[in-house]
Amino acid sequence: MRISFIGAGRVAHHLARALSQHHQIIQIYSRSFEPAQTLAAQVGATATVNICEINPEIDLVIIAVSDQVIVSVIAEVQYQLTDALIVHTSGSTDLEVLAKVHARAGVFYPLQTFSRDREISWADTPLFVEAQSEDDLVLLTALASQLSRRVYQYTSAQRLSLHLAAVFACNFSNYCYDMAKQVVDAQQVDFSLLYPLILETAHKAVQHDPKQMQTGPAMRGDQNILNMHQQMLQDAQREDLKKVYNLMSQQILQSHHPQ
Amino acid sequence: MRISFIGAGRVAHHLARALSQHHQIIQIYSRSFEPAQTLAAQVGATATVNICEINPEIDLVIIAVSDQVIVSVIAEVQYQLTDALIVHTSGSTDLEVLAKVHARAGVFYPLQTFSRDREISWADTPLFVEAQSEDDLVLLTALASQLSRRVYQYTSAQRLSLHLAAVFACNFSNYCYDMAKQVVDAQQVDFSLLYPLILETAHKAVQHDPKQMQTGPAMRGDQNILNMHQQMLQDAQREDLKKVYNLMSQQILQSHHPQ
Numbered sequence: 186m187r188i189s190f191i192g193a194g195r196v197a198h199h200l201a202r203a204l205s206q207h208h209q210i211i212q213i214y215s216r217s218f219e220p221a222q223t224l225a226a227q228v229g230a231t232a233t234v235n236i237c238e239i240n241p242e243i244d245l246v247i248i249a250v251s252d253q254v255i256v257s258v259i260a261e262v263q264y265q266l267t268d269a270l271i272v273h274t275s276g277s278t279d280l281e282v283l284a285k286v287h288a289r290a291g292v293f294y295p296l297q298t299f300s301r302d303r304e305i306s307w308a309d310t311p312l313f314v315e316a317q318s319e320d321d322l323v324l325l326t327a328l329a330s331q332l333s334r335r336v337y338q339y340t341s342a343q344r345l346s347l348h349l350a351a352v353f354a355c356n357f358s359n360y361c362y363d364m365a366k367q368v369v370d371a372q373q374v375d376f377s378l379l380y381p382l383i384l385e386t387a388h389k390a391v392q393h394d395p396k397q398m399q400t401g402p403a404m405r406g407d408q409n410i411l412n413m414h415q416q417m418l419q420d421a422q423r424e425d426l427k428k429v430y431n432l433m434s435q436q437i438l439q440s441h442h443p444q
Numbered sequence: 445m446r447i448s449f450i451g452a453g454r455v456a457h458h459l460a461r462a463l464s465q466h467h468q469i470i471q472i473y474s475r476s477f478e479p480a481q482t483l484a485a486q487v488g489a490t491a492t493v494n495i496c497e498i499n500p501e502i503d504l505v506i507i508a509v510s511d512q513v514i515v516s517v518i519a520e521v522q523y524q525l526t527d528a529l530i531v532h533t534s535g536s537t538d539l540e541v542l543a544k545v546h547a548r549a550g551v552f553y554p555l556q557t558f559s560r561d562r563e564i565s566w567a568d569t570p571l572f573v574e575a576q577s578e579d580d581l582v583l584l585t586a587l588a589s590q591l592s593r594r595v596y597q598y599t600s601a602q603r604l605s606l607h608l609a610a611v612f613a614c615n616f617s618n619y620c621y622d623m624a625k626q627v628v629d630a631q632q633v634d635f636s637l638l639y640p641l642i643l644e645t646a647h648k649a650v651q652h653d654p655k656q657m658q659t660g661p662a663m664r665g666d667q668n669i670l671n672m673h674q675q676m677l678q679d680a681q682r683e684d685l686k687k688v689y690n691l692m693s694q695q696i697l698q699s700h701h702p703q
Contacts, residue, residue: 195659253666277661277669296637298645298659300652309640335637346631347638349673353685354624354638355645356660357692358617362649363658363699365613372605378555378570378594379606379613380650385557385564386614387646390621391639393559399622400454400557401615402536407512410536414608425695426612432691433616436684440622 186244186328187211191258193220195299196274197249201228203307207331211243239265247293248273256282263287270321276348279341284317291316291325294344298355307332313339313347364426371421396440403437445503445587446470450517452479454558455533456508460487462566466590470502498524506552507532515541522546529580535607538600543576550575550584553603557614566591572598572606623685630680655699662696
């Protein structure tokens, strides 16, 4: 297939490189030239910032931009791309958003967290596909299966609930690590001491029910330790961390010691 | 060394089994006989629930009980154990708590999360030792070095700050997984779809600064998605999850987009 990308961010970066193993990447369009150029060079494509230069002779266009700008991007490019299948890569944007302005609309959502300088394992990354037409759904399923062993045809509603769960499992757990680092940094204690704990906690959660794996003072209902930790955060004038500490502890306590 | 345990919970279970490779485990004392008996059978020790039966002919006693009961346990056993080195395994209990009632007091704190049915890697688990006397500190350091490559002599204050950080990095991140599971369970979506995401998030955090690795709608400042997720939790009548969602999102947003 001849594939072009709209967007040159982290998702575009990882996806274009993975797809370039099996397909021809034609163009990378982005509002800023430099990221488009960097990615294009890696996948043997050309870069452009000019909508009028978008090549319409392609089979698939992948819109990999922030949810906020998907609508405006579609509005800009749709007249150039009348025949191609156009998909977005968002967990929380409905297929409808695309389908109401373009006949051949689809979704290609990888459930993973992407960073610039880390390779991810595509074979294990769940991919969720959706399309307006049955033919395009078959096409996207085949494409996804070239990258991953875990391909699912999900509706927009199911994908939305997965994405919400992913915010808890990924974005919020990462913020917990960030807060932990702030606590030890303030005492000049090395954050790397927590690495085995972080990894073991994550590995436990994927092998057992996380609720059954809960440990710590809130789970044990140890009010003395809870009070002491709250006092420490108070003394350190970390009202932000104290708010999170209180809310999370209260909910863990209630969940494990219901009245 | 001849070592006895007070407590037969998760920490005692893992620690006694690891130490039994190098030392003789004499007794397991616990208030309930069954857990003491189970652990004792595994490490070639005898089990007891009777304080008067505690054998004083030992080198080291490890108190591995909840923080809440450390004080009462010491009060109960100190008259039986006048000469032995007594240590506790708690991150948040000061050495003083033991030292004020027993001359040879120490701390042996493993920074890890322990579950009954999972082996942990002792070699990678950071161990923090502290003792009232220099001789006992040397002894505990040597003992810890038999289990782990990462042994540190930390003060109670340093250990306390590590334990507080561990609550964020482990207990709260695990609760994030638990909440994610509740979100997908409510939609009959399989929690295992989130496994690659959970593992990748944890592995990123131990190779990079977690703040630099933050992703998601709050980090991007995507108010539309934040509003939609809040509405979904509202519609599902999950006030508890919504509170966490709002607080965490607000703090991630402020931290990445300071006014």
